[in-house]
Amino acid sequence: MANCTNHVTFVAFKKNTSKRMSPVDYIKDNKQKFLDELFSLLRIPSVSADPKYKDDVFKTADFVKNSLVQAGVDKAEICPTAGYPIVYGEKMIDPSLPTVLVYGHYDVQPADPLELWDSPPFEPVIKNDKIYARGACDDKGQMYMHVKAFETMMKTNTLTCNVKFMIEGEEEVGSENLEIFVKANKKKLEADIILISDTSMISLDTPSITVGLRGLSYLQVEVTGPDRDLHSGVYGGAVGNPINELCKMIASLKDEKNRITIPGFYDKVLDLTNEERKALNDAPFDLDEYKKDLKIAAVSGEDGYTTLERAGIRPTLDVNGIWGGYIGEGAKTVLPSKASAKISMRLVPNQVSDEISELFTKHFESLAPDTVKVKVIPHHGGEPAVTPTDSVAYAAASDAFVEAWGKAPIPTRDGGSIPIVSLFKDELGLDTVLMGFGLDSDAIHSPNEHYGIHNYMKGIETITLFYKHYANRSK
Amino acid sequence: MANCTNHVTFVAFKKNTSKRMSPVDYIKDNKQKFLDELFSLLRIPSVSADPKYKDDVFKTADFVKNSLVQAGVDKAEICPTAGYPIVYGEKMIDPSLPTVLVYGHYDVQPADPLELWDSPPFEPVIKNDKIYARGACDDKGQMYMHVKAFETMMKTNTLTCNVKFMIEGEEEVGSENLEIFVKANKKKLEADIILISDTSMISLDTPSITVGLRGLSYLQVEVTGPDRDLHSGVYGGAVGNPINELCKMIASLKDEKNRITIPGFYDKVLDLTNEERKALNDAPFDLDEYKKDLKIAAVSGEDGYTTLERAGIRPTLDVNGIWGGYIGEGAKTVLPSKASAKISMRLVPNQVSDEISELFTKHFESLAPDTVKVKVIPHHGGEPAVTPTDSVAYAAASDAFVEAWGKAPIPTRDGGSIPIVSLFKDELGLDTVLMGFGLDSDAIHSPNEHYGIHNYMKGIETITLFYKHYANRSK
Numbered sequence: 001m002a003n004c005t006n007h008v009t010f011v012a013f014k015k016n017t018s019k020r021m022s023p024v025d026y027i028k029d030n031k032q033k034f035l036d037e038l039f040s041l042l043r044i045p046s047v048s049a050d051p052k053y054k055d056d057v058f059k060t061a062d063f064v065k066n067s068l069v070q071a072g073v074d075k076a077e078i079c080p081t082a083g084y085p086i087v088y089g090e091k092m093i094d095p096s097l098p099t100v101l102v103y104g105h106y107d108v109q110p111a112d113p114l115e116l117w118d119s120p121p122f123e124p125v126i127k128n129d130k131i132y133a134r135g136a137c138d139d140k141g142q143m144y145m146h147v148k149a150f151e152t153m154m155k156t157n158t159l160t161c162n163v164k165f166m167i168e169g170e171e172e173v174g175s176e177n178l179e180i181f182v183k184a185n186k187k188k189l190e191a192d193i194i195l196i197s198d199t200s201m202i203s204l205d206t207p208s209i210t211v212g213l214r215g216l217s218y219l220q221v222e223v224t225g226p227d228r229d230l231h232s233g234v235y236g237g238a239v240g241n242p243i244n245e246l247c248k249m250i251a252s253l254k255d256e257k258n259r260i261t262i263p264g265f266y267d268k269v270l271d272l273t274n275e276e277r278k279a280l281n282d283a284p285f286d287l288d289e290y291k292k293d294l295k296i297a298a299v300s301g302e303d304g305y306t307t308l309e310r311a312g313i314r315p316t317l318d319v320n321g322i323w324g325g326y327i328g329e330g331a332k333t334v335l336p337s338k339a340s341a342k343i344s345m346r347l348v349p350n351q352v353s354d355e356i357s358e359l360f361t362k363h364f365e366s367l368a369p370d371t372v373k374v375k376v377i378p379h380h381g382g383e384p385a386v387t388p389t390d391s392v393a394y395a396a397a398s399d400a401f402v403e404a405w406g407k408a409p410i411p412t413r414d415g416g417s418i419p420i421v422s423l424f425k426d427e428l429g430l431d432t433v434l435m436g437f438g439l440d441s442d443a444i445h446s447p448n449e450h451y452g453i454h455n456y457m458k459g460i461e462t463i464t465l466f467y468k469h470y471a472n473r474s475k
Numbered sequence: 476m477a478n479c480t481n482h483v484t485f486v487a488f489k490k491n492t493s494k495r496m497s498p499v500d501y502i503k504d505n506k507q508k509f510l511d512e513l514f515s516l517l518r519i520p521s522v523s524a525d526p527k528y529k530d531d532v533f534k535t536a537d538f539v540k541n542s543l544v545q546a547g548v549d550k551a552e553i554c555p556t557a558g559y560p561i562v563y564g565e566k567m568i569d570p571s572l573p574t575v576l577v578y579g580h581y582d583v584q585p586a587d588p589l590e591l592w593d594s595p596p597f598e599p600v601i602k603n604d605k606i607y608a609r610g611a612c613d614d615k616g617q618m619y620m621h622v623k624a625f626e627t628m629m630k631t632n633t634l635t636c637n638v639k640f641m642i643e644g645e646e647e648v649g650s651e652n653l654e655i656f657v658k659a660n661k662k663k664l665e666a667d668i669i670l671i672s673d674t675s676m677i678s679l680d681t682p683s684i685t686v687g688l689r690g691l692s693y694l695q696v697e698v699t700g701p702d703r704d705l706h707s708g709v710y711g712g713a714v715g716n717p718i719n720e721l722c723k724m725i726a727s728l729k730d731e732k733n734r735i736t737i738p739g740f741y742d743k744v745l746d747l748t749n750e751e752r753k754a755l756n757d758a759p760f761d762l763d764e765y766k767k768d769l770k771i772a773a774v775s776g777e778d779g780y781t782t783l784e785r786a787g788i789r790p791t792l793d794v795n796g797i798w799g800g801y802i803g804e805g806a807k808t809v810l811p812s813k814a815s816a817k818i819s820m821r822l823v824p825n826q827v828s829d830e831i832s833e834l835f836t837k838h839f840e841s842l843a844p845d846t847v848k849v850k851v852i853p854h855h856g857g858e859p860a861v862t863p864t865d866s867v868a869y870a871a872a873s874d875a876f877v878e879a880w881g882k883a884p885i886p887t888r889d890g891g892s893i894p895i896v897s898l899f900k901d902e903l904g905l906d907t908v909l910m911g912f913g914l915d916s917d918a919i920h921s922p923n924e925h926y927g928i929h930n931y932m933k934g935i936e937t938i939t940l941f942y943k944h945y946a947n948r949s950k
Contacts, residue, residue: 049805110807116703173805200709214708218806227770228591231920233689233891234675236821237791238782240775243816244729244794250719251726295702300715300846307713316712319719320809321800326817330524330648331693331854332585333819333892334795334920341718342801344808346711371775379806416708417808445706445809 023152023464031457034148035131037067038456041106041140042124042133048084048107048173057169060106061085064167067147072154073165081177084169088188091150092162098474099162100467101191101430102150103420104143104198105171108135109445116447130450137451138444142197142437143167145456149463158464160471164191171198174218174380175420182420182427192474193393194424195466197459199414199436204454206284207401209394210434212312212413213421215347215384217357218320221246221364222340222375229325230335240371242339243324249367249374250341253317257303260317260345262363265356270349272313280313281306283410293441312413316346342379346415353381353419382419385432392473393433399473400435400465404458435466498627498939506932509623510606512542513931516581516615517599517608523559523582523648532644535581536560539642542622547629548640556652559644563663566625567637573949574637575942576666576905577625578895579618579673580646583610584920591922605925612926613919617672617912618642620931624938633939635946639666646673649693649855650895657895657902667949668868669899670941672934674889674911679929681759682876684869685909687787687888688896690822690859692832693795696721696839697815697850704800705810715846717814718799724842724849725816728792732778735792735820737838740831745824747788755788756781758885768916787888791821817854821890828856828894857894860907867948868908874948875910875940879933910941 021029046060047053061078068076068089076089084107092099111121111134119125124133131141146165153159166189168178182189199210225242226235255261272280285308291299301310310316324339326332347356361376368374388394389411401409414434421432437459443449496504521535522528536553543551543564551564559582567574586596586609594600599608606616621640628634641664643653657664674685700717701710730736747755760783766774776785785791799814801807822831836851843849863869864886876884889909896907912934918924 049807050803110801110803110805112801112803113704172807216708216808218808220806225769225771228918228923229588229921230769231891232791232793232795232819233691233821234889234915234919235769235786236793236819236890237789238774238776238785238890239769239771240773241793243797244725244792247722247725247794247797250722254719294700294705294710294714296700296714296846297848298715298845299713300844301713310713311710314712316707317719318707318711318716318810319722319800320707320807320811321802322718322722322814323798323802325794325796326585326587327796327798327815328525328585328587330585331695331817331819332524332647332795332920333691333693335793336795339797340802342806344707344711344806346708369775370773371771373772414708415711415713416706440709443703444709445807446704448703 021156023156023158024461026152026156027457027460034457034460035453038131038141038144039124041144042135043122045122046107046135046169047110048170049110057084057107061087061169064106065089068165071147071151079181081181083177086169086178086181087165087167089165090163091159093159094162097161098193098470099164099191100470101164101166101189101194102146103194103196104146104167105139105169106143106167107169107172108140109138109172113447118448126453129453131453131456132448132450134449136449137438137442138449139171139198141451141456142459145197145437145459146463149460152460152464153467159467161467164189174382176380178420179423182423186428189428191430193470194430194432195435196418196432197435197437198418199416199434200438200440200442201436202283202410202412203439207405207407207409208412209397209409210414210436211389211411212386213384213434214415214417215351215353215382215419216344216417217347217353217360217381218342218344218379219357219360220340220342220377220379222338223368224338224373225371226335226337229337232333232335235335239335240369241335242372243336245369245372246324246339246341249364250319252367258301260315262359264359265315268350268352269315277309280413281308283308283412311415313348315348315351317343319343346417347384349384349386351384353383357381382417383422385421385425387421387432387434391431393431393470396470396473397433397435397466399469400462403465404462435462437462496631498631498633499936501627501631502932502935509932509935510928513606513616513619514599516619517610518597520597521582521610521644522585523645524585532559532582536562536644539581540564543640546622546626554656556656558652561644561653561656562640562642564640565638566634568634569637572636573668573945574639574666575945576639576641576664576669577621578669578671579621579642580614580644581618581642582644582647583615584613584647588922593923601928604928606928606931607923607925609924611924612913612917613924614646614673616926616931617934620672620912620934620938624935627935627939628942634942636942639664649857651855653895654898657898661903664903666905668945669905669907671893671907671909672911673893674891674909675913675915675917676911677758677885677887678914682880682882682884683887684872684884685889685911686864686886687861688859688909689890689892690826690828690857690894691819691892692822692828692835692856693817693819693854694832694835695815695817695852695854697813698843699813699848700846701810701812704812707808707810710810714810715844716810717847718811720844720847721799721814721816724839725794727842733776735790737834739834740790743825743827744790752784755888756783758783758887786890788823790823790826792818794818821892822859824859824861826859828858832856857892858897860896860900862896862907862909866906868906868945871945871948872908872910872941874944875937878940879937910937912937
């Protein structure tokens with residue numbers, strides 16, 4: 001466990017001195033190669049949630065390790081864990097220079113519902129200058145930009161920092177083994193800053209850097225009524241129906257103002273100041289466009305907050321899946337024995353995932369009438385995080401965006417969760433720069449996930465510029 | 476449609492004069508044959524709700540027709556419909572004698588959830604003197620008793636009435652084509668009484684005859700939020716979640732007294748008199764046994780009514796199936812585009828199925844917030860029915876039970892639905908005798924459906940006795 005003696009590879013790096021190409025030119029010259037390699041990576045269905053893809057997830061780890069080797073690391077390792085391995089790589093050029101620890105993940109979300117994909121999720125295609133595939137953006141596409149940015153700096157002799165890579169295969173299922181790995185390898189992971197691309201920017205015209213992330217509590221509930229499915233005519237009306245009861249329990253989790261009713265849920269929520277809320281709401285946002293994009297007539301959320309606030313700085317509760325009874329074709333008059341749901345809550349500073357999971361469990365169990373039995377099983381969680389905007393690294397990232405995109409990035413609060421950001425802070429004492437190049441419209445976690453070729457290529461360039469400015473500002 | 480020229484078979488019946496055996500002896504002597512034949516019938520998976528069993532459903536119709544021929548009918552036909560065929564057979568011995576029209580169905584409920592069966596649903600086995608298979612009781616077992624009772628009377632020269640058989644293949648999906656058939660074949664179906672075994676008796680110690688049946692309205696609802704599955708981190712809290720909304724809508728369909736909240740729902744419900752309620756509650760019923768059998772801590776239902784009343788004379792609303800979002804292994808943080816449910820209501824006199832479906836649809840649509848779109852699709856329905864207890868046929872059925880079981884049967888109101896009972900009354904002017912031999916514990920519509928061998932054999936005997944007493948009392 002967290003033992004990296006397995007599959008250790010040392011690579012003697014040969015300097016490319018044949019010509020002194022600029023990073024921008026190298027990236028331009030290698031566009032097709034960068035795309036081909038990403039396509040090969042996207043073709044491996046590394047769905048960490050589904051055991052049937054086990055071999056593919058391991059295969060993907062090998063692919064990432066080999067990519068690091070080919071890009072020029074000194075050391076590349078497959079570090080086994082109790083689950084899927086962590087790929088570690090490093091290039092130490094000078095101990096006096098700053099060290100950047102790159103984090104990313106090679107696992108992807110399940111692809112279903114498959115029937116809603118316009119092309120097979122693991123056969124990447126390009127349409128309208130976008131790459132369509134599961135993981136195109138989240139996070140294979142964004143993670144691989146770092147490998148290619150590193151290759152670019154190596155081949156053009158422009159690497160200005162030491163680099164470490166830590167690429168995991170369990171981000172989509174809770175990163176449990178990463179936590180163990182980080183705690184056991186603090187020395188190995190020593191660095192000055194953590195750099196992650198697993199978030200989105202406001203738009204192609206408005207670059208942004210994520211400075212806040214929500215945490216997560218994910219649980220599964222099971223409601224059991226009678227010990228077997230019953231005929232709804234013979235027993236209907238006289239025996240508690242677990243689907244009806246589950247619906248009632250779920251419905252009661254929010255009040256008429258869309259506030260979550262779990263006692264104590266909001267106790268630790270850190271409210272933003274009016275200034276902070278104003279700054280947040282100053283970001284370009286078009287509600288009509290938002291509704292049009294999702295084909296909805298109205299948005300919905302907690303009373304008293306804007307859409308940007310609801311999606312960024314307020315905690316949520318969503319049912320992610322529900323099932324029970326007869327769900328086939330036609331009609332079956334059954335009063336089922338069981339009904340289940342997957343329920344997750346996004347958390348904000350200073351909520352604590354384990355505490356919220358416990359509050360949920362206690363409350364949900366208390367909601368059950370005596371006609372049914374309830375089981376609550378925690379899946380996984382993660383802590384919310386806020387990253388500083390007054391650091392050298394943030395300034396360097398801002399410089400990089402200005403140079404590559406012609407505009408200073410706007411700091412934003414994202415609704416998604418990258419639980420390891422708070423883990424890195426707690427265990428390694430390191431801040432993170434969240435330099436994301438996705439767009440909210442990329443349909444990550446959805447059918448037809450895609451990633452703009454422009455975002456991919458421009459992202460590689462921006463990352464090389466981060467290293468340049470980070471080294472300069474660190475002098 | 477409803478045109479029976481296809482597959483008409485005329486059979487010359489040879490009288491069995493070799494010996495004058497009594498019906499009881501014939502039944503005893505042929506026990507193994509009667510079981511073997513039923514097993515062959517049970518092996519054909521005639522699931523009418525699922526198109527993948529189409530060929531098997533047709534095959535089952537052939538099986539039933541051949542069984543009638545072998546039992547001794549003069550005429551047996553496969554009558555095609557727009558869906559599955561109706562098997563018709565008749566034996567007219569004397570126009571001056573009363574004619575019994577036997578109704579039954581050869582289709583069965585879907586077998587899933589398959590994993591909860593202890594033995595494969597379409598491979599019948601005997602355990603503890605019970606036959607385990609889908610359809611063992613509902614209705615292949617109970618329907619086939621009539622074929623074997625008829626055979627017994629033919630072989631023992633004891634048939635005292637004319638007999639007509641009408642065995643359909645769409646009872647579990649709404650009997651739509653039967654209605655068309657009945658309307659088009661009133662002459663052919665002329666009779667004095669309809670006899671059906673598709674209900675249950677109170678217990679082996681307490682025979683009963685069903686005199687009331689509930690009706691049914693079955694609908695499917697679909698709630699759509701955004702036009703695609705979304706990342707619950709990026710959009711959660713800001714976009715209406717169709718699962719949460721569906722749960723809220725379903726929860727609101729009943730109030731805190733478990734009364735259905737659809738406006739107008741109870742308007743036409745015929746309340747029973749205090750005497751009728753008292754008689755109903757006088758039936759032997761052990762609430763503790765009932766709860767123990769279902770492994771539930773408490774029953775649940777409309778305030779102010781007993782369990783027998785809730786299951787027999789009060790209308791209900793049950794969710795029969797629900798699905799939406801990610802329902803695979805592990806966790807997926809999705810805010811889904813759609814959520815669906817199958818919802819059915821059991822109706823009592825004088826509620827009308829189409830009216831209730833319309834009230835439901837109107838109300839359900841009105842519940843939807845403007846963040847989602849709602850589609851309501853009616854599946855099928857049927858009318859409630861009450862059959863008379865002061866008729867010659869009821870008295871004959873009572874006589875038959877007294878002779879076979881040693882006890883007069885108790886008239887009961889069943890919670891299930893056999894919609895065609897009211898159709899027969901309206902279209903053919905005929906009353907029905909519901910002579911059921913199942914037990915509520917037979918797990919019809921559930922995994923491990925079974926039927927007691929004793930019920931099967933004793934039922935065949937009781938049916939032959941019905942013919943004897945009915946002819947006598949009709950003189």
